Amino acid sequence: MIVHAFAGLPNEACGLFAGAAGSNEVSEFYPMRNAAEAVEIYRLDPIEMMQVEQRADDAGLTLMGVMHSHTYTTNYPSPTDVADAAHFDPFGQWHFIIVSLRHPEPSLRSFHIHQDTITEEPVIITS
Secondary structure (H helix, E strand, O other), X not given: OHHHHHHOOOOOOEEEEEEOOOOOOOXXXXXXXXXXXXXXXXXXXXXXXXXXXXXXXXXXXXXXXXXXXXXXXOOOOOHHHHHHHHHHOOOOOOEEEEEEOOOOOOEEXXXXXXXXXXXXXXXXXOX
16 A cells, blocks of 8 residues: 555555455455545546456455555644545545655554544554
């Protein structure tokens, strides 16, 4: 996800990730094109999203959430991120990973966003 965030510069990068049904462990990341082609927002292309969902289904995985980068701000959900989450995930089930490229050392954080409630969740990276 971090490599994809750098590859997207100067724009925000985005993608979806998946894992086994009922698990919180990410087993696959699907880098996607930022259809907005913008520095401050991202937009998933609906056709590409359907293709990614099919790839996950074919692999026996369930989509779990969306990753995007913040190119020059911290990795905390912006008001736009919260509004997008409410529209895209009204039940607050998905994980929203944000990679910040604000500092030389990138940072990755994950959140649940339900309505106006933002809850950070721990991230454990295993090899």
